[in-house]
Amino acid sequence: MSSRHHIHDFMRGRIIGKIEEGRKITDVAREFDIAHSVVSRLWKSFKSAGMCSRRNGGGRVRRKQISRKTVARRLRGGGLYARRPVVCVPLTRQHRTAHFQWCREHHNWTEKDWACVLFSNESRFRLSSDCRRQLIWRESGTAYRPENIQEKDRYPTCSIMVWAGIMINGRTRLYVVVNRTMTAQRCIDEVLLPHDCLDSEGIKRLVWPAHSPDLSPIENVWDALGRQDAGRNNPPTNKNTLIRALTEEWDKLPQQLLDNAVQSMVRRVECCITLHGGHIPY
Numbered sequence: 001m002s003s004r005h006h007i008h009d010f011m012r013g014r015i016i017g018k019i020e021e022g023r024k025i026t027d028v029a030r031e032f033d034i035a036h037s038v039v040s041r042l043w044k045s046f047k048s049a050g051m052c053s054r055r056n057g058g059g060r061v062r063r064k065q066i067s068r069k070t071v072a073r074r075l076r077g078g079g080l081y082a083r084r085p086v087v088c089v090p091l092t093r094q095h096r097t098a099h100f101q102w103c104r105e106h107h108n109w110t111e112k113d114w115a116c117v118l119f120s121n122e123s124r125f126r127l128s129s130d131c132r133r134q135l136i137w138r139e140s141g142t143a144y145r146p147e148n149i150q151e152k153d154r155y156p157t158c159s160i161m162v163w164a165g166i167m168i169n170g171r172t173r174l175y176v177v178v179n180r181t182m183t184a185q186r187c188i189d190e191v192l193l194p195h196d197c198l199d200s201e202g203i204k205r206l207v208w209p210a211h212s213p214d215l216s217p218i219e220n221v222w223d224a225l226g227r228q229d230a231g232r233n234n235p236p237t238n239k240n241t242l243i244r245a246l247t248e249e250w251d252k253l254p255q256q257l258l259d260n261a262v263q264s265m266v267r268r269v270e271c272c273i274t275l276h277g278g279h280i281p282y
Contacts, residue, residue, distance in 0.1 A: 125246055
């Protein structure tokens with residue numbers, strides 16, 4: 001009599017969790033090295049009545065009920081948790097190569113070297129709160145129940161673009177960038193002339209690789225600013241109050257937070273080299 005390898009509860013939970021994440025049954029079966037028919041039968045049984053069947057040899061079919069709470073508990077017991085996927089910019093092979101080469105060129109920079117750099121960038125903030133910061137737990141098929149709905153205007157609310165710079169022991173003011181079309185005159189006034197001014201003062205510009213927000217420490221500061229703005233007791237209600245709120249929260253950000261972000265550059269560069277120019281966990 002041939003023996004069969006039964007799938008234990010934890011493995012079933014992982015399989016069900018993968019499929020609920022949107023993975024194809026074929027891919028899940030291949031990942032766990034299990035027959036497609038077994039995975040398909042397990043998923044169909046779970047969808048129909050939360051039941052998973054298995055046979056022991058030639059005996060009768062035994063049925064074991066597995067609730068969603070049981071699946072979640074088993075997954076947590078195995079160190080797996082439901083989390084929103086990390087959102088990163090897409091990287092081509094050229095992007096990864098450029099990131100890797102840039103980090104190799106700056107691999108010998110110390111914290112003292114990075115302390116001489118002013119990291120500047122623009123960021124956009126919207127009047128409505130960022131719904132991506134919020135999570136809810138709900139059952140399948142209950143998305144449109146009132147308690148699971150977050151109402152939001154169909155059309156985008158107003159937003160503003162801001163610019164600022166950070167460095168060790170300092171920061172610039174937070175400036176509002178006027179959203180206008182890039183004309184030839186504006187290009188001269190806002191791009192060419194500032195570059196000429198920097199060159200005339202002997203200030204070097206650090207060429208930054210494209211598609212590398214995870215290398216830039218100011219991106220973490222923008223995220224902190226967004227959390228501070230979203231947590232205000234009196235949230236902004238129009239463009240003027242949004243500007244005022246962001247300006248106030250920018251001035252209140254602890255300098256240590258900014259310093260820590262800049263001081264992480266040595267680790268960011270090392271991590272990027274280790275991952276051959278891929279996404280880094282910053």
